[in-house]
Amino acid sequence: MPQPILDPPKPIGESTQVSTNLVSGQAAQISSNSTDNNQGAEDSSTFLSVFGTTFLAIFAAEFGDKTQLAVLLMSAESQRPWLVFSGAAIALVATSLVGVLLGRLLAKRVSEKLLEKLVGGIFLVVAISLLWDILHAA
């Protein structure tokens, strides 16, 4: 922390400058402290926002999809809908886990720049595949 008190006397304009710096320095200090204190809260809000975006994106992409139709068909045929649903639910959690683990593996192996391009490319493939579904359903 600078000590403006020991500095030689300055014209009024400059001393104002110093005091502004001091104030902004303190502000920065305070804000960094508060970030440390709120680390837990920030983590949970990140979690919630990532969870929410992911949920909406995947739900919208999957709604009315062949998996939903297959589960519907199988549960209707079997007369034991909740058993079929349980099998399907376990499978969906398993494929999500495989997907997320592959994503993490990719993120570790590949440079940040290449990862951005790959992820961007995958998003476009997903978008095209959704458009394909729409055109074939219509």
Add this chain to the structure above:
Amino acid sequence: MDWLTHWLANGEGSWQLLALSFATVFLAELGDKSQLAAIALSGNSKSPTAVFVGTSVALVTASAIGVVVGGGAALVLPTVWVKGAAAIGFAVLGIRLLWPKPSDEAEN
């Protein structure tokens, strides 16, 4: 899916039914767009656990709606519009990542 309906109609045991529905859905989803989306979202995210939980809950909810509402699911939510919105969302995400940044141009 004739073999499947035959298999199911002949009332094999509960474990077989569970395994069959697991295998059918697992194989159908492997490499499908929702798994691709999960790969991309988690590769790009600071919180892969949130991506995993979000993906799982979304997929399970979508199939639960399929079981409960049955053929009426498309009436609850018009599939084409929902999918169209998802397609636009993913396209925007992809284009934003692939669009050249000012920092890239400075390096080249």
